[in-house]
Amino acid sequence: MKRIFILMLLLISTVVFSETLEKVTYRNGVYTATFKEKRKINVSATFNQSQSVLALDFQNVTVKDGIPNNLRVNDQYVDNVSITEVAGISTISFYLKAGTQYRIVTRNGEVQVTFSGQNNNSNSVVKNQPSKNQNTQSGKKKKYTIVVDPGHGGKDSGALGNGYREKDFALAIGLKLANNLKKDYNVIMTRSTDVFIPLQTRAKIANDANADFFVSIHLNSGGASANGAEAFYYSKKESAYAAEVAKFENSVDSNYKDIPLSDFIINDIFYRINQQKSAAVATDALDSIISNFGLRRRGVYGANFAVLRGTNAPAILVEVGFITSYGDIDQYLSESGKERLAAGIANAIRKHFN
Numbered sequence: 548m549k550r551i552f553i554l555m556l557l558l559i560s561t562v563v564f565s566e567t568l569e570k571v572t573y574r575n576g577v578y579t580a581t582f583k584e585k586r587k588i589n590v591s592a593t594f595n596q597s598q599s600v601l602a603l604d605f606q607n608v609t610v611k612d613g614i615p616n617n618l619r620v621n622d623q624y625v626d627n628v629s630i631t632e633v634a635g636i637s638t639i640s641f642y643l644k645a646g647t648q649y650r651i652v653t654r655n656g657e658v659q660v661t662f663s664g665q666n667n668n669s670n671s672v673v674k675n676q677p678s679k680n681q682n683t684q685s686g687k688k689k690k691y692t693i694v695v696d697p698g699h700g701g702k703d704s705g706a707l708g709n710g711y712r713e714k715d716f717a718l719a720i721g722l723k724l725a726n727n728l729k730k731d732y733n734v735i736m737t738r739s740t741d742v743f744i745p746l747q748t749r750a751k752i753a754n755d756a757n758a759d760f761f762v763s764i765h766l767n768s769g770g771a772s773a774n775g776a777e778a779f780y781y782s783k784k785e786s787a788y789a790a791e792v793a794k795f796e797n798s799v800d801s802n803y804k805d806i807p808l809s810d811f812i813i814n815d816i817f818y819r820i821n822q823q824k825s826a827a828v829a830t831d832a833l834d835s836i837i838s839n840f841g842l843r844r845r846g847v848y849g850a851n852f853a854v855l856r857g858t859n860a861p862a863i864l865v866e867v868g869f870i871t872s873y874g875d876i877d878q879y880l881s882e883s884g885k886e887r888l889a890a891g892i893a894n895a896i897r898k899h900f901n
Contacts, residue, residue, distance in 0.1 A: 566608045568630075568637060576624050578660045580639065582608070585656035592651060598759060598860065600820050601641040601649060603658070608637040617823075624662035629823050640820050691900045692733040694753040696763040696854065697721030698864075701743025706768035708871030713766045714741065716879060720867065721764045723889035731897065750857030760828070760900060761862035762892065763854055766870040774872040775843030778833040779864045780825035781856050782849025822849070824861035828899050832865055835891030840878045842868060865892065 567583040582588055591604040610616075610632050618628040626642040641660070643649070652659045697717040699705030705713030718741065725734045735756050737749045744752075753761045767773070829847045837844045845866075855862045867888060868875030878884050 566605070568605070568608055568610045568614065570611075571614055571618075571628075571630070571639075573618065573620060573625075573628065576622070576662045578625075578628065578639075578641070578662075580658045582656045582658075583611075587655055588653050588658050590651065590653060590658055595820070598820070598824075599643040599645060599647070601643060601660075602820060603639045603641075603651070603660070605637045605639075607635055610637055623664075629820075631823070638820075640823070642824075690731075690733055691759040692735065692756055693728050693896060693900070694735045694737065694756065694758045694761045694858075694860075695721050695725045695728070696737040696749050696753075696761060698763055698765040700738050700741055703743055706766055706870045708768055708869070709873050709876055711870055711876060713768075713870055716766055716867075716870065716876075717764045720879065720885050720888055723885050724762070724764065724892055727889050727893040728896065732900070746853045747857055749854050753858045753860060753862075758858070758860045760896060761855075761858045761860050762832075762896065763852075763862070763864040765864060765866050766868055766876075767866040768871045769869055771871070774869050774875050775845040776833060776836045776840075776868050776875075777845035777866045778829035778847050779850045779852060779855070779866070780822060780829045780847070781852060781858075781862060782822060783851065784849065821859075821861045824899065825855075825863050828861065828895055829863040829865070831895035831898055832863065832892045835895050836865075836867060836888065839887055839891050840868075840884075842875060842878070 566588070568580060569583045570579075570581040572579045572581075589606065591606075593602045593604070594600070595602070610630055614630065616630050620627055624644055624647045626644060628642070629640045631638045631640070641649075643662070646664065648663045650661050650663075652661070697714075697720070699714035699717060701714075703714065705717065707713070718738070721736065722739065725736050725739075728734045735752065735758070737752050738744050749763075767777070826847065826849070833844065833847055836842060850864075852864050855864055868878065870876055879888060
């Protein structure tokens, strides 16, 4: 009887404290989330200044089937809105345009977020501050910081094939990518010469620069028939194939006694935000490579790459082809081939950081 009573209490608690997100709307700079039970809604707000992302966390809230998990807005205030549901926490993430202010009002059964320009001084429950990279006096758009990471280097040659070394191709492509991106962004390279940089140092370079995006350039290796391009973003859950690729790229940690990256692991809120952004850019970057060079599309995967895991910003790792496949590597032997590859990846980044 006692056990039955305890079970009943647990069931009652579940009914009392659970909530359902029933409806979302966005009109004229106002986002409204409506909940099934008309009672006070507790919300935890976090603002990532470097990425201009506002995340609203709702404990014990489920999302009604049919509510879109991604809403493309692209107005003067908001780029897009995403909804995720992980481990009993539902998160609404707003990717804001530079200079956007916001205020959050909670009512019984409703949370309303109103967006406005940077000169609006209305009272706010929660109010973001302009990014330190933004010129608030002139109203200029924020200039994003992009980190380009040519894989391997120095004593770490990376993959070998057809008489070539991965580190050399990665550097040559990375230099052209950085040069292309400099037209529109602040660009930092983890290495610009043939030097060995530990994985944790690469992540630290990006984090110290408060980077908005991180892209790592690599080439794959395999058997005689292996070919094609693929792209990766950081994920705690990975397929067996993605784990195998990550194992090789992460081996620099054990080969050269690198320092573990445990201090750099991002928190769950921004892990989810970064994962969505990273996956989107990875997909566009891979699509560009396939359309430009006609390589086999091997796919976009979530994987536990150390260099991606340690980076606070959204980050991707692109395997632009197989160094062991002459058909792949032949595409990048010429300077024009490297330029086209770099331009395709750069344009994929521009699509998401403008």
